[in-house]
Amino acid sequence: MGTDWLVLIIAIAVVAVLAVAGLVTTAVRRKPRDLPPSTPDVVAPPAPSDTVEAPEAPAEVEPETPGAPAEPRLEQPEKVGSRLQRLRARLAGSSGLGKGLLGLLSRDQLDEDTWESIEDLLIGADLGVAPTQELVDGLRTRLRVEGSSAKPREVLREELIKLVGPDMDRGLRVSGEGDAPGVVLVVGVNGTGKTTTVGKLARILVAEERRTVLGAADTFRAAAAEQLSTWGERVGVEVVRGPEGTDPASVAFDAVKEGIDQSVDTVIVDTAGRLQNKAGLMDELGKVKRVIEKQTPVTEVLLILDATTGQNGLVQAKVFSEVVDVTGIALTKLDGSAKGGIVVAVQRQLGVPVKLVGLGEGPDDLAPFEPAAFVDALLGGS
Numbered sequence: 001m002g003t004d005w006l007v008l009i010i011a012i013a014v015v016a017v018l019a020v021a022g023l024v025t026t027a028v029r030r031k032p033r034d035l036p037p038s039t040p041d042v043v044a045p046p047a048p049s050d051t052v053e054a055p056e057a058p059a060e061v062e063p064e065t066p067g068a069p070a071e072p073r074l075e076q077p078e079k080v081g082s083r084l085q086r087l088r089a090r091l092a093g094s095s096g097l098g099k100g101l102l103g104l105l106s107r108d109q110l111d112e113d114t115w116e117s118i119e120d121l122l123i124g125a126d127l128g129v130a131p132t133q134e135l136v137d138g139l140r141t142r143l144r145v146e147g148s149s150a151k152p153r154e155v156l157r158e159e160l161i162k163l164v165g166p167d168m169d170r171g172l173r174v175s176g177e178g179d180a181p182g183v184v185l186v187v188g189v190n191g192t193g194k195t196t197t198v199g200k201l202a203r204i205l206v207a208e209e210r211r212t213v214l215g216a217a218d219t220f221r222a223a224a225a226e227q228l229s230t231w232g233e234r235v236g237v238e239v240v241r242g243p244e245g246t247d248p249a250s251v252a253f254d255a256v257k258e259g260i261d262q263s264v265d266t267v268i269v270d271t272a273g274r275l276q277n278k279a280g281l282m283d284e285l286g287k288v289k290r291v292i293e294k295q296t297p298v299t300e301v302l303l304i305l306d307a308t309t310g311q312n313g314l315v316q317a318k319v320f321s322e323v324v325d326v327t328g329i330a331l332t333k334l335d336g337s338a339k340g341g342i343v344v345a346v347q348r349q350l351g352v353p354v355k356l357v358g359l360g361e362g363p364d365d366l367a368p369f370e371p372a373a374f375v376d377a378l379l380g381g382s
């Protein structure tokens with residue numbers, strides 16, 4: 001009995017010792033094996049994340065790269081000259097309009113039905129009633145007078161260019177008087193592509209070797225300041241921003257002050273486009289402008305308009321033009337839109353030229369607007 005107890009106690013003791021030893025070794029083994037994911041992954045250098053824009057970058061691992069040199073790999077934006085040529089094909093939707101018109105005008109018999117179809121096409125492209133009538137009248141007269149010698153394509157090209165307004169001053173006022181920077185105040189409804197256009201415009205200025213500061217005065221949308229900072233970082237442009245919800249006017253003031261202190265050429269100020277009501281908008285934008293102008297004049301008020309929004313966009317444009325003195329229009333999302341006629345409609349509505357067109361989501365898909373190049377793109381071919 002006594003020995004049985006002894007054997008039992010010894011057996012229990014042995015099992016206990018083995019169990020403890022086992023636990024310890026697993027624990028010891030587990031430590032290095034469980035922790036490694038952080039250590040070795042951070043060390044492992046050649047993660048193929050060179051593609052900066054890869055959407056699913058391993059966000060948790062990236063920030064741990066401790067002493068990474070964080071060199072600013074600045075991008076070289078495309079020069080301005082060739083942009084509209086490069087982007088011609090993006091007017092694919094609208095060039096359907098050009099082809100449709102040419103097809104109709106090239107018919108042997110231009111009867112009333114054909115003219116009606118031409119009008120329908122133009123109205124459908126958001127040209128507006130009065131400009132459509134004007135264009136159709138011009139075409140009818142010329143084709144009648146010139147008879148069989150008229151080349152429909154040439155006649156249409158000339159009449160369209162005339163309608164778009166080849167003589168309007170489309171230069172963006174990005175320079176100030178004397179040493180003062182030019183100040184571009186960018187306004188428009190949220191979602192039209194305002195912040196994107198500010199970023200793209202900064203790239204145009206960088207391509208022209210103009211020193212630029214951006215002001216993120218759209219303080220109601222935290223993402224807007226973030227978005228703008230990314231645009232700025234990519235091309236080495238400083239972005240002045242404030243905490244979310246800061247008074248937009250104070251950010252605008254600071255941005256312009258920074259621009260003056262740094263002797264830059266241009267300050268571009270992004271604003272919030274909340275169309276809650278006209279009085280509120282007027283208060284807000286009016287204040288932003290007034291506060292900027294305590295330091296130096298605003299040289300350009302650029303209204304951003306989404307080409308795909310048609311009549312709605314025109315109504316918004318009108319509200320903004322009543323609130324601030326708009327001096328230029330940037331028409332965004334003209335790529336793939338069949339609504340090229342809005343160029344003419346909005347110019348008529350506001351009496352202000354379209355100065356820039358957005359033709360894609362790429363960083364350099366913004367081009368100065370040139371009537372002849374635009375019409376050529378619409379008509380396709382030469």
Ligand code: GDP
Binds near residue numbers: 189332360
């Ligand atoms: P905001 O709210 O007015 O500042 O608008 P954002 O700048 O954030 O742009 C809204 C969306 O429109 C984004 O997805 C942009 O990429 C897109 N966008 C802006 N401009 C263009 C353009 O010219 N073409 C196309 N296709 N998309 C554009």
